[in-house]
Amino acid sequence: MERRDIVLVVDDAPGTLGLLNDTLEGAGYMVLVAQSAAAAMTIIERITPDIVLMDAVMPGMDGFEACRRMKRNANLISVPVIFMTGLTESEDVVRGFDAGGVDYVIKPVAPDEVLARISAHLANARLTRSAHAALDVAGRFLLAVDREGTLLWATPQAAALLRAASPPDAADAGPSGLRLPGWSSAEARLAPVPLADGRHIEFHHVGQIEQEELLLRVTTSDPAREETVLRDRLGLTAREAEVLLWLGRGKSNRDIAEILVLSPRTVNKHLEGVFSKLGVENRASAAALSVRVLGGG
Numbered sequence: 001m002e003r004r005d006i007v008l009v010v011d012d013a014p015g016t017l018g019l020l021n022d023t024l025e026g027a028g029y030m031v032l033v034a035q036s037a038a039a040a041m042t043i044i045e046r047i048t049p050d051i052v053l054m055d056a057v058m059p060g061m062d063g064f065e066a067c068r069r070m071k072r073n074a075n076l077i078s079v080p081v082i083f084m085t086g087l088t089e090s091e092d093v094v095r096g097f098d099a100g101g102v103d104y105v106i107k108p109v110a111p112d113e114v115l116a117r118i119s120a121h122l123a124n125a126r127l128t129r130s131a132h133a134a135l136d137v138a139g140r141f142l143l144a145v146d147r148e149g150t151l152l153w154a155t156p157q158a159a160a161l162l163r164a165a166s167p168p169d170a171a172d173a174g175p176s177g178l179r180l181p182g183w184s185s186a187e188a189r190l191a192p193v194p195l196a197d198g199r200h201i202e203f204h205h206v207g208q209i210e211q212e213e214l215l216l217r218v219t220t221s222d223p224a225r226e227e228t229v230l231r232d233r234l235g236l237t238a239r240e241a242e243v244l245l246w247l248g249r250g251k252s253n254r255d256i257a258e259i260l261v262l263s264p265r266t267v268n269k270h271l272e273g274v275f276s277k278l279g280v281e282n283r284a285s286a287a288a289l290s291v292r293v294l295g296g297g
Contacts, residue, residue, distance in 0.1 A: 004028060004029060004030040005029050005030065005050040005051065005122055006029070006030045006031075006032060006047065006048075006049045006050050006051075007024050007029045007030070007031050007032070007049060007050065007051050007052075007053065007118065008032045008033075008034065008040060008043060008044070008049035008051075008052045008053070009021065009024070009031060009032070009033050009034070009052075009053045010033075010034045010035075010036075010037060010039075010040040010052065010053065010054045010055055010058075010063065010066065011033075011035070011053075011055040011058070011084065012035050012036060012055060012058045012059060013055070014035070016055070016084070016107070016108075016109065017033050017035065019109070019111065020053065020109065020111075020114065021033055023111040023114065023115065024114075024115075024118075027115055029118075032047065032049060036058060036059070036060060036061070037054075037058055037060065037061035037062065037063060037065065037066035038060065038061060040052075040054075040066055041066065041069065041070075044070065044073075044076065048075060048076065048079065049079060050079065050122060050125065051079065051080045051081075051082070051118055051121060051122055051125070052067075052070070052079060052080070052081045052082070053082050053084055053114070053118075054066060054067060054081050054082065054083050054084065054101070055083075055084050055085070055107075056083045056084065056085035056087060056092070056096060056104075057085065057086070057087065063083055063084075063085075063096075063099075064083075064095050064096065064099040065099075067081045067083075067096075067099040067100045067101055068099045068100060070100070071099075071100035077151070077152070077153055077154075078125055078128055078153060079125070080102045080103070080121040080122070080124070080125050081099075081100060081101045081102060082101065082102065082103045082104060082105060082114075082117055082118070082121065083096040083101045083103070083104040083105075084104070084105055084107050084109055085104055085105075085106065085107060086106065086107045102121055103117055103121060105117060128153070141155060141157050141158040141161065141217060141218040141219065142154070142155050142158055142206070142215060142216065142217055142218065143155070143158045143159075143162075143215075143216050143218060144209060144213050144214060144215050144216070145190075145213075145214055145216065146212045146213060146214070147212055147214065149190070152213060158218045161195075161201050161218055161220065162201075162218075164195055164196070190203035190216065191255075191258055191259065192221075192259055195220070198222065198223075198224050199220045199221060199222050199223075200220065200221050200222075200223055201218060201219075201220055202218070202219050202220070202221055202249075203216045203217070203218060204216060204217045204218075204219065223242065223245060226245055226294055227241040227242050227245050228241070229293065229294060230244055230245060230290060230293060230294070233293055234277065234278060234289075234293065235277055236273075236274065236277060237273070239260075239270055240270050240273050240274050240277070242260055243256055243260070243267055243270040243271060243274060244274050244286060244290050245290065246259055246260070247271070247274075247283060247286060247287050247290065248286075248287045248290030248291050248294070250287070253267045253268060253271075271283070271286070274286055
């Protein structure tokens with residue numbers, strides 16, 4: 001039996017719920033209804049809809065806040081939310097998009113218009129999910145952030161790494177204002193994030209997809225193992241080996257200081273020791289030696 005797309009309709013007006021339920025079921029959709037934002041939150045804890053029709057103005061939690069809460073869940077980031085609203089002021093429309101919505105329809109709703117918009121956004125969502133799944137099946141650990149460091153989307157494998165990172169809410173960040181930890185908007189980069197097993201998650205800038213969408217590749221490293229190789233083979237102290245490891249990865253002194261929680265002056269002192277022990281005169285030579293040693297190990 002072919003799976004039907006699931007539409008969650010959230011509205012405190014029984015008449016609107018009834019109209020949309022009949023319209024959507026007649027078009028072949030599976031319909032879930034909620035008469036409050038709180039009830040909708042309960043539903044999505046158990047069932048992930050394919051798309052949500054959300055009334056913007058409801059007693060208690062309004063639709064904008066409900067959408068923001070949804071988008072904090074990494075599993076719901078790609079679920080389109082269409083607002084239903086009688087609010088036509090531009091600032092209210094902007095509020096809907098800022099909360100994570102993809103579109104809006106004016107109440108009283110026109111059934112044909114709702115069906116057309118649902119069809120279009122479901123098609124876009126399917127393309128997006130297929131693209132992300134293809135990247136993940138190909139072993140691509142990728143995510144996208146905006147220029148403020150807000151997580152826009154992540155392939156499943158990248159999302160799994162984020163869930164394993166600290167702090168735990170990193171994986172739940174979404175287009176609701178939450179940002180990934182360690183983001184530097186000035187340099188468009190993320191600092192490495194430690195994992196409980198001693199590895200680090202590293203983020204590498206791949207390119208710009210759109211004006212406000214930056215693509216990052218996610219990798220893991222095991223600094224402890226590589227530091228040991230450098231320390232033993234090159235006769236360095238543990239701290240010198242750490243500094244050299246990150247130098248070999250192209251990090252600046254300031255980056256190294258942030259990663260190792262040192263002052264830039266202390267990093268410079270360790271580098272002086274590294275240069276002396278390795279018999280090199282500059283950063284490039286030290287970095288090249290580090291890469292050569294680790295590549296042979």
